[in-house]
Each structure stands twice: as structure tokens, then as C-alpha cells.
Amino acid sequence: MEINSGIDLKTASERSGRTVRQLRSKIKTGELAAVKEGGKLYVRHEDLDALPDPKRSLEDHARKVVGxxxxxxxxxxxxxxxxxxPDRKPPGKPKFSAETDAAIDRIVAAAPPLSKAQREKxxxxxxxxDGKPGSNRE
Known part of the structure; x- marks a missing residue:
């Protein structure tokens, strides 16, 4: 529903690709301005459009972390x-690219040592x- 002061959170959610809960969080932290009319929150189109693209933000964040x-x-x-x-790659799947291998290397290097239970899992x-007792090498 649209009114003079903006659009309701449900419509804003559909338009922005964010959940209503995410929008409420942004309103609470001051990242998104809102007005309350008749017990409902409304945001302006301009304010909603000014928010960074959530998918792009996640990609940028992942690139910064992994980099x-x-x-x-x-x-x-x-x-x-x-x-x-040896040879634990699933059959029929393509080999990883050098870029993927490098990303896996960085993830493993940054991870803390695994416990015995974590290694087994x-x-x-x-x-x-293979499900046989004692098949897990230590």
C-alpha cells in the first residue's frame, strides 16, 4: 500500500529484496528513515533506493574477508x-579452477585446528x- 509519505514495509520488502525484519532492523539502527501512520511503518521510495544492494554488499564483504x-x-x-x-573429489564433477582452489586454501589456512570429532564428521x-569401524584414519 502506498500513501503520500511512502510505502509500507511489506511493499518495501518486495521491492528491495529484503525481508520486513531486515527493514525493521535498518529502521531501528537509523539506516532507514520511516514514519508511523495508523500503526504502520512507511518508508520513502528515495530512502529505500538509497540502501546498498544487499546481494552486492554480501559479495563485496565476502571478497574483503577472503582476500x-x-x-x-x-x-x-x-x-x-x-x-x-586421496582422490576424494566426487566422480563426475568438474575439477575446481585455480581460483576456487586458492579460495579453499585460504579458508582452510584461516580455520583453527580441527578436533578429532570434527575431522571424523x-x-x-x-x-x-565407509561406515566400517576403524575406517577413519587418525
Whole structure:
């Protein structure tokens, strides 16, 4: 519903690609101006359009975070290889690009050491556990 002072949050949500809850949060923090009329909140078109694109913002944030991660050391690469075992790439799937491999390396390098339980869970998720007792190498 539109009124002279703007559009209601439901319409703003549909138009902006954000949830009503996200819009309420932006209003609460002062990032988005709103007026209350008849018990409902309304925002101006101009204010809604001035918000950064949520998808673009996430991509930019991810690029900043991943870009700052250190390269994976040879030791960590070997540890990851040992944990996952040889040839653990799923059959029929394409090989990762060098860029994807580099991103994975940065993620693993920045991660804290895994506990035994976490390593076992990771093996199971990635297909490194055949379900037999003692099949998980330590």
C-alpha cells in the first residue's frame, strides 16, 4: 500500500529484496528513515533506493574477508590431504579452477585446528567414511 509519505514495509520488502525484519532492523539502527501512520511503518521510495544492494554488499564483504586470508601452508595442505584421503573429489564433477582452489586454501589456512570429532564428521560429509569401524584414519 502506498500513501503520500511512502510505502509500507511489506511493499518495501518486495521491492528491495529484503525481508520486513531486515527493514525493521535498518529502521531501528537509523539506516532507514520511516514514519508511523495508523500503526504502520512507511518508508520513502528515495530512502529505500538509497540502501546498498544487499546481494552486492554480501559479495563485496565476502571478497574483503577472503582476500585477507593467508595462503595455505604446505603443512596444512598435507594435513588436509591426509584427512580427506586421496582422490576424494566426487566422480563426475568438474575439477575446481585455480581460483576456487586458492579460495579453499585460504579458508582452510584461516580455520583453527580441527578436533578429532570434527575431522571424523568432515570425513563423513565428504565421503571419507565407509561406515566400517576403524575406517577413519587418525
Amino acid at each position: 585477507g586470508w593467508p595462503r595455505l601452508s604446505d603443512e596444512r595442505t598435507q594435513e588436509l590431504g591426509r584427512l580427506l584421503g 568432515l570425513r563423513q560429509i565428504l565421503g571419507g567414511d
